[in-house]
Amino acid sequence: MASKIFVRPISIAFNAFRNYSSSSKLVDVSINDKTGIATVTMQRPPVNSLNYELLIELNGAFQDLGSKKIKGAILTSSLKTIFSAGLDILEMYKPKPERANAFWTSLQDTWITIFNTPYPTVAAINGHSPAGGCLLSLACEYRVMVNNYTIGLNETKLGIVAPFWFVASMKNTISNRESELALTSGRLYKTDEAFKVGLVDETAENKEDALAKAEKFFSRFDAVNPIARFLTKQELRGKIVKVGRKTFIYKIFRKFQICMMTRI
Numbered sequence: 001m002a003s004k005i006f007v008r009p010i011s012i013a014f015n016a017f018r019n020y021s022s023s024s025k026l027v028d029v030s031i032n033d034k035t036g037i038a039t040v041t042m043q044r045p046p047v048n049s050l051n052y053e054l055l056i057e058l059n060g061a062f063q064d065l066g067s068k069k070i071k072g073a074i075l076t077s078s079l080k081t082i083f084s085a086g087l088d089i090l091e092m093y094k095p096k097p098e099r100a101n102a103f104w105t106s107l108q109d110t111w112i113t114i115f116n117t118p119y120p121t122v123a124a125i126n127g128h129s130p131a132g133g134c135l136l137s138l139a140c141e142y143r144v145m146v147n148n149y150t151i152g153l154n155e156t157k158l159g160i161v162a163p164f165w166f167v168a169s170m171k172n173t174i175s176n177r178e179s180e181l182a183l184t185s186g187r188l189y190k191t192d193e194a195f196k197v198g199l200v201d202e203t204a205e206n207k208e209d210a211l212a213k214a215e216k217f218f219s220r221f222d223a224v225n226p227i228a229r230f231l232t233k234q235e236l237r238g239k240i241v242k243v244g245r246k247t248f249i250y251k252i253f254r255k256f257q258i259c260m261m262t263r264i
């Protein structure tokens with residue numbers, strides 16, 4: 001059982017996982033002292049929409065975990081039917097330039113952190129997961145999704161062009177062909193459809209089942225050297241991160257705004 005404290009710890013110097021738990025307003029982090037598995041829970045009702053503050057907390061949580069000897073981390077949601085509704089629409093509506101810049105940078109940073117963790121990651125998708133919600137799950141190494149929800153990169157349906165690293169994350173998970181069909185049509189898959197194309201690796205009956213299956217994933221690495229594992233992950237994902245870093249997303253957002261203005 002993980003115990004709980006309600007302060008966000010300064011954890012860099014703390015290198016063991018025993019009894020670790022922290023809960024800030026928007027993200028709860030707990031580490032099971034028996035299994036060494038961390039659970040990062042988004043808790044921003046009503047839909048875990050990703051605003052600047054949630055992204056900063058998520059990024060901090062996954063970065064902090066890098067300094068602990070954990071077996072792996074699970075990303076999930078405290079909400080009953082939503083994993084994450086994606087980017088907070090309010091961040092895109094008439095934003096102040098400084099806030100917008102910080103917001104888009106925090107999205108990119110959070111994606112890079114999760115995509116590139118030294119420890120294994122699983123998304124336990126316990127609800128709907130459109131757009132940015134889907135992106136977060138694609139940044140993890142493995143996805144377990146509860147039945148009867150939807151997931152996908154539906155940006156084109158919203159009139160938005162998904163940036164390179166959204167597309168690359170999808171292509172890192174499903175085939176180029178399926179990615180093209182999915183992204184150009186803005187397709188949202190039901191859980192069973194997502195499983196068929198490999199967008200999710202396992203389906204689950206409910207959140208508990210999803211968490212149990214997520215935990216089991218980590219045992220695949222019991223007999224694997226963690227450094228060799230991480231270097232192999234970097235070999236596979238490094239190029240995407242490198243190009244992703246160069247894509248300054250705020251510029252893309254400005255283009256999107258101009259595109260929308262010229263349509264009106």
Ligand SMILES: CCCC/C=C\CC(=O)SCCNC(=O)CCNC(=O)[C@H](O)C(C)(C)COP(=O)(O)OP(=O)(O)OC[C@H]1O[C@@H](n2cnc3c(N)ncnc32)[C@H](O)[C@@H]1OP(=O)(O)O
Nearest residue numbers: 046047049085086087088089090128130131132160252253
């Ligand atoms: C350069 C750009 C690159 C990247 C661009 C975009 C990536 C994105 O992520 S854009 C966001 C895309 N998100 C969506 O399309 C999801 C929209 N939401 C939904 O489909 C549904 O709300 C959802 C299935 C998540 C949940 O459905 P319900 O359970 O039926 O809830 P409601 O629809 O009634 O919503 C409750 C409440 O939440 C507000 N909401 C929903 N989504 C968002 C959001 N993304 N941002 C902010 N707020 C959101 C919704 O308006 C309701 O508010 P109230 O009416 O005030 O209750």
